[in-house]
Amino acid sequence: xxxxxxxxxxxxxxxxxxxxxxxxxxxxxxxxxxxxxxxxxxxxxxxxxxxxxxxxxxxxxxxxxxxxxxxxxxxxxxxxxxxxxxxxxxxxxxxxxxxxxxxxxxxxxxxxxxxxxxxxxxxxxxxxxxxxxxxxxxxxxxxxxxxxxxxxxxxxxxxxxxxxxxxxxxxxxxxxxxxxxxxxxxxxxxxxxxxxxxxxxxxxxxxxxxxxxxxxxxxxxxxxxxxxxxxxxxxxxxxxxxxxxxxxxxxxxxxxxxxxxxxxxxxxxxxxxxxxxxxxxxxxxxxxxxxxxxxxxxxxxxxxxxxxxxxxxxxxxxxxxxxxxxxxxxxxxxxxxxxxxxxxxxxxxxxxxxxxxxxxxxx
Numbered sequence: 559x560x561x562x563x564x565x566x567x568x569x570x571x572x573x574x575x576x577x578x579x580x581x582x583x584x585x586x587x588x589x590x591x592x593x594x595x596x597x598x599x600x601x602x603x604x605x606x607x608x609x610x611x612x613x614x615x616x617x618x619x620x621x622x623x624x625x626x627x628x629x630x631x632x633x634x635x636x637x638x639x640x641x642x643x644x645x646x647x648x649x650x651x652x653x654x655x656x657x658x659x660x661x662x663x664x665x666x667x668x669x670x671x672x673x674x675x676x677x678x679x680x681x682x683x684x685x686x687x688x689x690x691x692x693x694x695x696x697x698x699x700x701x702x703x704x705x706x707x708x709x710x711x712x713x714x715x716x717x718x719x720x721x722x723x724x725x726x727x728x729x730x731x732x733x734x735x736x737x738x739x740x741x742x743x744x745x746x747x748x749x750x751x752x753x754x755x756x757x758x759x760x761x762x763x764x765x766x767x768x769x770x771x772x773x774x775x776x777x778x779x780x781x782x783x784x785x786x787x788x789x790x791x792x793x794x795x796x797x798x799x800x801x802x803x804x805x806x807x808x809x810x811x812x813x814x815x816x817x818x819x820x821x822x823x824x825x826x827x828x829x830x831x832x833x834x835x836x837x838x839x840x841x842x843x844x845x846x847x848x849x850x851x852x853x854x855x856x857x858x859x860x861x862x863x864x865x866x867x868x869x870x871x872x873x874x875x876x877x878x879x880x881x882x883x884x885x886x887x888x889x890x891x892x893x894x895x896x897x898x899x900x901x902x903x904x905x906x907x908x909x910x911x912x913x914x915x916x917x918x919x920x921x
Contacts (some may be wrong), residue, residue, distance in 0.1 A: 559585075559587055559678065559679070560582055560588055560679075560681050560682065561684060562588070562669070562671050562683050563589070563683075563684045563686060563720035564579070564591050564658050564687055564844070565590075565592060565686035566645070566654070566686075567600055567686060567709075567872030568599065568619065568885070569887060570592070570684070570873070571619055571645065571650065571888075572588075572619060572620060573686060573873055573887075573888035573892060574648075574652070575621065575888070576888050576889045577651070577708060577895075578649075578650065579892075580896055584649060584651035585651045589651045589652075590652040590653065590656040591654075591656040591671070592652055592655065593654070593656065593691075595655045597641040597642040597645055597652070598637060598638025598641050598686055598691035600849070601633060602634055602638045603710070604634045604712060605634070605712050605744050606632050606634060607713070607715065608632065608634065608734065609625050609629065609630050609631065609632060609796050610630070610633055611630060612734060612737070612796045614734075614794055617885060619640075619641075619885065620885055620889070621739055622644050622648075625640075627765075647846070655675075656675045657672065657673060657674045657730075658673050658687075659672045659674065659844060660672045660844050660846070661845050661847065662848070663771060663845045663848060664679065667905075669681070669683050669869060669870075673893050675796065677868040678881070680868065682871070682898060683869060684862075684871045684872075684873055685842065685870065685871065685875070686872075686873045686884075686888075687840075687841040687874075689837075689840055690841075691841060692838055692839040692840070693709070693710040693836075694746055694836050694838055696834075698813075698814055698815050699815070700814040700816055701815055702816065702818075702819070702832060703814075704818070704830055705832070706832045706834065708833075708835075708836070709833065710833040710838070710913055711733075712735060714738065715738040715741070718739055718742060719742040720742070721829075721830035721831055722743065722828070722829045723739055723749060723829065723831045723832070724745075724812075724827075724831070724832045724833070725747050725748070726748050726749070726817075726833030726834050726836055727800070727834065727837065727916065728749035728750070729837060730796070731837070733796050733797050734796045734835075735833050736800045736803075737799040737800040737803065737805075740800060741803060746829065747806065747807065747808050747809065748808070748809050749810070749811060750810075752918075761792060765831075774824055775882075779791060798865045812827075840872075840875055842872070848866075850866045850870065859872055860892055861894065862890050862891040862894065863891075869898070871894065873887035874887065
């Protein structure tokens with residue numbers, strides 16, 4: 559087919575919407591391959607304790623508003639339900655569960671997408687695999703015999719009641735965990751560097767400056783930094799609750815792990831558990847056969863296009879790793895792919911993937 563989209567989260571669905579809008583025929587002109595068995599992307603895997611009121615920003619998908627929701631409803635139920643309705647409303651060709659193993663270049667210029675459910679070929683590819691499947695765990699010397707888990711596996715505060723818990727990380731995820739654990743457990747917040755708190759409103763001008771800073775790194779082929787690493791921590795619902803609970807007393811990160819806790823030099827602190835809210839890395843390992851990675855460790859991207867291969871577009875990557883950014887990136891990627899494939903679009907244009915007469919018959 560013309561285009562394969564990998565991933566059916568916010569970025570992938572946005573791209574799929576714009577592909578259909580530009581005339582690509584579902585299942586023959588383009589398809590969306592999603593690794594999960596049900597709609598929702600990363601949202602389906604979030605902690606049940608994450609409520610819509612504490613979600614760190616959410617933007618509607620194009621041409622379909624998120625219906626009014628109960629602020630106390632679990633985000634892992636509301637957003638996947640919204641994504642499922644979106645797929646149905648726009649009849650998007652999502653095939654699941656399909657896990658992509660590798661993407662390779664064929665001698666005739668097409669791309670071969672190898673999966674656990676067969677093979678697809680395409681003239682262009684939109685990668686929208688996000689970061690959730692690649693949680694990052696930093697290494698520290700020593701061994702801790704207690705409970706350790708990454709934020710990706712965090713399922714709420716109940717199992718930590720009455721314990722002393724170290725929360726590692728300086729981003730929005732750490733703030734969410736602290737705001738929940740602070741009411742039931744003794745928390746110790748540690749970060750590698752001093753947290754940055756943003757004072758004042760997030761104006762459009764400030765937002766553009768932040769995106770430009772993140773985009774500069776991907777243009778240089780450097781590893782992607784999170785948007786919050788540039789914006790700093792804002793006054794979210796979770797932040798205000800954590801502040802009220804008095805759990806934002808940050809300490810520098812420990813030197814090493816011990817059997818019963820963590821240690822700074824000769825000072826050891828016994829703890830019951832460690833929650834690593836240390837972020838995620840972009841899931842691009844399946845693109846390795848294409849040789850896109852730069853010596854700096856990242857994939858050099860201009861807009862959404864991989865500079866080393868104009869057939870490959872990355873959405874939800876770098877500056878577009880937010881719900882509003884993913885929407886814009888989906889549209890931008892499709893516009894560039896239309897230009898790449900040399901296609902006419904708009905009124906009276908050809909329909910991709912099937913003959914024009916077939917599309918008129920509703921095939």
